[in-house]
Amino acid sequence: GNSVTQMEGPVTLSEEAFLTINCTYTATGYPSLFWYVQYPGEGLQLLLKATKADDKGSNKGFEATYRKETTSFHLEKGSVQVSDSAVYFCALGLTKDYKLSFGAGTTVTVRA
Amino acid sequence: KAGVTQTPRYLIKTRGQQVTLSCSPISGHRSVSWYQQTPGQGLQFLFEYFSETQRNKGNFPGRFSGRQFSNSRSEMNVSTLELGDSALYLCASSFQGAFSYEQYFGPGTRLTVT
Numbered sequence: 009g010n011s012v013t014q015m016e017g018p019v020t021l022s023e024e025a026f027l028t029i030n031c032t033y034t035a036t037g038y039p040s041l042f043w044y045v046q047y048p049g050e051g052l053q054l055l056l057k058a059t060k061a062d063d064k065g066s067n068k069g070f071e072a073t074y075r076k077e078t079t080s081f082h083l084e085k086g087s088v089q090v091s092d093s094a095v096y097f098c099a100l101g102l103t104k105d106y107k108l109s110f111g112a113g114t115t116v117t118v119r120a
Numbered sequence: 121k122a123g124v125t126q127t128p129r130y131l132i133k134t135r136g137q138q139v140t141l142s143c144s145p146i147s148g149h150r151s152v153s154w155y156q157q158t159p160g161q162g163l164q165f166l167f168e169y170f171s172e173t174q175r176n177k178g179n180f181p182g183r184f185s186g187r188q189f190s191n192s193r194s195e196m197n198v199s200t201l202e203l204g205d206s207a208l209y210l211c212a213s214s215f216q217g218a219f220s221y222e223q224y225f226g227p228g229t230r231l232t233v234t
Contacts, residue, residue, distance in 0.1 A: 044225075051124070051210055051225035097163065106176040107153065108223060110163040 010035045014098045014111035021088055021118050029083040029114045031072075031098035039100040041065075041074050041081040042108065046095045055083075055096070088118045122146065124213050124226035132232045138199040141229045145192050145213030152194040153223065154186060157208040166209075169194055170216075198231075206233045 015030040033039065040059040044052040056065030061076035070085045081098060098111040125144045133139050145152050154166040165178040169188035186196040192213075198205055208230050212223040 049227075051227045052212075052223075053225065054222045057222075106151070106168040106170070107165040107178070108155075108163075109165070110155075112162045 010039065010100060010102060010105070010109050012098050012100055012109055012111035014096075015114050017113070018115040018117060021116070023090060023118055023120050024087045025118075027083075027085045027088045027092070027116065029096055029098075029116070031081045031083065031111060033079050033081065033098075033100050035079075035100055035102060037102050039102050041072070042099040042101065043070070043072055043081070043083050044097045044099060044110075046097065046113075048094075052097065088116075090118045090120050092116065093118045124211055124224050126209075126211050126226040126229050128229060129227065130230045130232075132234060133201050134234055135201055135203060137201050138197065139201060139231060140195055140197045141209055141211075141231070143194045143196075143211030143213075143226060145194070145211075146224055149213035149215055149224070150192055151214045151216055151221075152188055152192060153212045153214075154194070154196050155210045155212065156180075157210055157228070158206075163210070166196065201233045203233050205231065207231060 011034050042057045043055040045055045046052045056067040058065040058074035064073045072083045095113045095115050097113045099108045101108050127142045151170045153168040156164045167177045167186050172188045183199045188194045208228040210228045212225045214221045214223045
């Protein structure tokens, strides 16, 4: 089946540190890949996406590259801020599947 | 443009009761999906509707059901509630479906079963 495995948390960082969250996937076919973020007490928000191999999604300083050869979509940010503290979810979606399959989520806490 | 709204935001029910949750998608969005979020199981897909038709359903017992109305609003119903049904239920809408379009999530309904 289709599944996403992401790095276990929690992750605690100091402000301006480099963040990377690993995500790998298993899928039949060619999925689109997503990173969603959930702030405390809120629903999920789409952070970035990539729809085909070698695409790079980017938003708010975050980046992730769709690597078909390693079935990965790792999230990176060069300099985190306290406001980046949240839970990050990697997800995949397949054409005609009409659903997202999510990873377990990684809690990130950034300290001033 | 107003976001996805879910009502009620919080709900406390007793085992054996039933519950109906409501979701109003963003205007113009025709696809509505439901997810259950728990600390143990994470985010699990419940079902997806498009133009009043269920296109996919997750691995949940028949106690979980849903429907979509002609105005794209959606409801999900859980009958004979169990303690394990305590969760955050998230609704998401998109113009088409998840695979190539953004999913916009509501804030969720927090259901507690006692």
